[in-house]
C-alpha cells in the first residue's frame with residue numbers, strides 16, 4: 001500500500017515560494033489502477049515524484065508498505081526506486097544512442113543482472129509490448145507509440161510492483177494511447193499497482209478510480 005500523510009511540497013525560487021502540494025492525504029491499495037487528473041500546475045507531477053521517491057517532501061510523509069520513505073538512506077531509496085517502482089514519462093526519456101534491447105536491459109545492468117539474463121529478459125519484455133521485431137531499432141527509428149511501449153518494457157525490467165506514469169499517453173495519438181492503456185490494464189491484471197496522470201477523460205475512465213487535483217490539493 002502507498003499512503004501519503006499531510007504531504008506538502010514548497011519549491012523556493014529565490015524570493016518566491018510555490019506551494020506545489022498542500023497537505024495531501026491519499027491511500028492507494030496494492031493492485032489498484034488509479035488515475036490522477038487536474039489542471040496544469042495543480043501538482044500532479046510533483047505528487048508522482050514524491051510517491052516515486054524521486055524527490056523529497058518539504059513536510060509530511062510517503063509510506064510504501066508502511067515504510068516511511070523519508071527515513072531511508074539514499075542507498076535504500078535508490079533500491080526501492082529500482083526494485084519496486086517502474087516509471088513511464090510523457091517524453092519517454094529513452095537513451096537515443098542505444099537500441100530497444102539495450103534501453104530495456106539498462107536498468108537490469110544497474111541492478112546487477114548478468115548480461116545474458118538481461119538481454120534475454122529484455123527480448124521477452126519487448127515481445128510482451130509488441131516490439132519483438134524492433135529490438136535493434138533506436139528510439140528515433142520508432143513511432144511515438146512504439147517508443148512509449150519501449151519505455152513500458154524498460155519500466156518492467158526489474159519486475160516492479162508499482163508502475164507510475166506521468167501522462168504516458170500525452171505524446172501519442174488516440175490509437176497508440178489506447179494500446180498503451182491496454183498494456184497498463186494487462187499489467188494491472190497481473191496484480192501491479194498502476195498510477196497514471198492524464199488530461200484525457202476517456203483514459204481516466206479506464207482506471208478503477210480517478211482523483212482530481214487543484215492548487216496542490218487532492219479533492220474528495
Ligand SMILES: Nc1ncnc2c1ncn2[C@@H]1O[C@H](COP(=O)(O)OP(=O)(O)OP(=O)(O)O)[C@@H](O)[C@H]1O
Nearest residue numbers: 011012013018020039040041042043044045046047
Ligand atoms: N522544480 C520546480 N521548481 C519550482 N517550481 C516548480 C518545480 N516543479 C514544479 N513547480 C511548480 O509547482 C507547481 C506544480 O507543478 P507540477 O509539475 O506538479 O504540475 P502538474 O499538475 O504536473 O502540471 P502539468 O499538467 O502542466 O504537467 C507549478 O506551479 C509549477 O510551476
Ligand SMILES: [Mg+2]
Nearest residue numbers: 044045046166
Ligand atoms: Mg505534470
